[in-house]
Amino acid sequence: SSWHKGYSLNTPRARAAPPTGDSVLFEDTSSAAPAMNSQGYYTPGYNMGEPSNDMQGGGGVNNLFTDPMANAAMMYGSSLANQGKDMVNKEISRFMSVNKLKYFFAVDTRYVLKKLMILMFPYTHRDWEVRYHRDTPLTPRQDVNAPDLYIPTMAFITYILLAGMALGIQKRFSPEVLGLCASTALVWVIIEVLVMLLSLYLLTVHSDLSTFDLVAYSGYKYVGMIFTVLCGLLFGSDGYFVALAWSSCALMFFIIRSLKMKILPSLSSDSMGMGSSAKPQLRLYITVASALFQPIIIYWLTSHLVR
């Protein structure tokens, strides 16, 4: 019948099982179920494919609301989901304050573009100070030097997708390898943040670098990695090494200039006249070591993608 033809044209991708065509033959529950499946997403296709049988489609949709059991199940499910959501919110807010996290995601397009340009070409940027407003740092929307977590998160996800694509080009792709690549990169970020926290604690550097700041600065290397992998895929091995050198230098410059403001003591203050002279040296070593770590890890995580 024409109803069947229209149905098969429009729902090859539908998640609803084929038996919807035979809903007249099934019991009430199964005619309610396919209506629920196709309700949110595929309803337009579902309706378009059955012009001559809107009684059936209408009957299927009406069954959802008149069937008391499905109704009750849906309401119970939504109240359960709300309870779960409240509980999760309460537990998460015990570990990290969501407000602090919101600060890192308050970005806009202008900030993202400027920051990406600074990450790739930091040599012309003049003023590296993070501006404050009555003791609270300005949001990334107002200050281009403020660290954010939007760029690192997006860059991380893009890197994973790019890695999958590069592995696919080399015909070495499989979902497990992709998961392995993602968790390896994540573990390196965690290790780097922990080492930085440990060294900052040992040297009693009283800076206002929070954990999220360190995660942000550590995540900026993914932008360099994406650029390097892209050049490696497009231009071969030569392009890979040129892009690696370029993004390494840019990233090292960026990290040193950004962290210098926060870690190293300001040279103009004469507070610690007799302070141990080893301190500024050690702080400088930490900054330089963290900067030198970036090209190493970029090479380590991307060389296998560009043979």
Next chain:
Amino acid sequence: MALNMAFTLYSLIQTAILCTNAIAVLHEERFLSKIGWGVDQGVGGFGDDPGVKAQILNLIRSVRTVMRVPLIIVNSACIVLLLLFG
């Protein structure tokens, strides 16, 4: 993957447990005092900058104090799981 150091989150947890265990077993009397890292030898200056050695000793002592009971629990769980599932 060509990487021979392909990490998973599970290996990170293993590393963390092993490192914490290593710090927690440093015995105060038998070992640390002998090499000059006892609790009384750490607090040098009372200025506002304790110095690297004092911070390390502080860290070791606090790990020993804070993580003693959780480490017992975590180690027991690890032993049972490794015995059961290899």
